[in-house]
Amino acid sequence: FIKGGKATLVAQNEKINRIQSIHYHMRGLTTGIVDKIYEVNDVYESWVDPETYLPIKSIRAVKEQNYRFYDEIIYDHFNDSLYSLKSGHLKVPDQVNDLISVFFYIRQNHYFESLLNGVVVQIPVYHGDELFIMELKYLGIETIETKIGLKECYVVSPKVPKGKLFKSSDDLKIYITKDTNRLPIYAEFGLLLGSLKCELNSYKINGINQMTDQ
Numbered sequence: 001f002i003k004g005g006k007a008t009l010v011a012q013n014e015k016i017n018r019i020q021s022i023h024y025h026m027r028g029l030t031t032g033i034v035d036k037i038y039e040v041n042d043v044y045e046s047w048v049d050p051e052t053y054l055p056i057k058s059i060r061a062v063k064e065q066n067y068r069f070y071d072e073i074i075y076d077h078f079n080d081s082l083y084s085l086k087s088g089h090l091k092v093p094d095q096v097n098d099l100i101s102v103f104f105y106i107r108q109n110h111y112f113e114s115l116l117n118g119v120v121v122q123i124p125v126y127h128g129d130e131l132f133i134m135e136l137k138y139l140g141i142e143t144i145e146t147k148i149g150l151k152e153c154y155v156v157s158p159k160v161p162k163g164k165l166f167k168s169s170d171d172l173k174i175y176i177t178k179d180t181n182r183l184p185i186y187a188e189f190g191l192l193l194g195s196l197k198c199e200l201n202s203y204k205i206n207g208i209n210q211m212t213d214q
Contacts, residue, residue: 007187007198009100014047021047021056024100028198040064046100052077053105058098060128071129073098086129093124093131099160102134103174106156107182111136115156127160135159144175146185147199152178153185 007028014023024046045059055075062069074083081091097105102125106112111121115138125134139155153175160172175186187198 008201009198010201011104011203013050016047016056019056020050022050022053022104023047024104026100026198044098044100046098048101048104053101053108054095055098055101058100058126060099069128073126082126084126084129090131092126096124096126096131097134099125099127102158103176103184103187106136107176107184112182116154125160132160139173141178142175144186146177147201151175151185154178154182 007026009024009026011022011024014021016023024044026044028040028042028044041063043059043061046055047057048055054077055073057075058073060069060071071084071086073085075096076082077095080094080096081089082096083089102123106115106121106123111123115121115136118138121136122133123136125132136156136158139157141152142155143150143152154177156174156176158172158174171189173188174184177183177185183200183203185200189198
């Protein structure tokens with residue numbers, strides 16, 4: 001199984017249009033032989049409300065070989081709508097998320113308890129100029145090596161659109177720490193040409209490091 005790439009995710013407090021938010025920034029790159037065959041340099045950003053964890057704004061900037069895609073989304077949860085640079089104004093379901101915010105959103109509410117009880121959770125997600133319903137299921141508990149040492153983690157499998165790189169629509173695992181923080185600290189994507197591993201590098205709220213051993 002080829003290690004096809006790496007990704008880093010950083011989270012921090014930030015104001016957007018004078019509104020307090022949490023800013024998630026993820027960058028994914030192909031590496032090694034996979035980079036020679038299919039070069040990828042993707043950036044995903046999401047600004048979320050620190051109380052609801054619903055997105056305020058998101059950006060997707062994709063560079064995959066000769067393919068380019070850029071879109072900015074502004075979310076209006078009060079009116080269940082959004083504005084996309086690509087598609088203009090759209091009506092969307094209640095509590096719509098983007099592809100980054102959804103993994104922080106599920107850990108904050110009843111969805112997570114439902115997952116642990118074996119319920120397949122469905123959440124609307126707007127991604128790549130398309131709306132889809134993400135299905136998440138709980139796989140169990142694993143202990144993995146992280147930047148803050150060995151951590152017991154809940155393993156969640158989200159079903160996402162296959163796209164051009166994913167091996168299958170459900171070949172993705174998210175590892176959420178089994179502690180009071182419930183941080184999505186690690187992810188592994190099965191790609192057509194190998195695997196992409198993503199680690200949470202930094203998570204600071206009000207200047208306080210949230211990546212601690214609890």
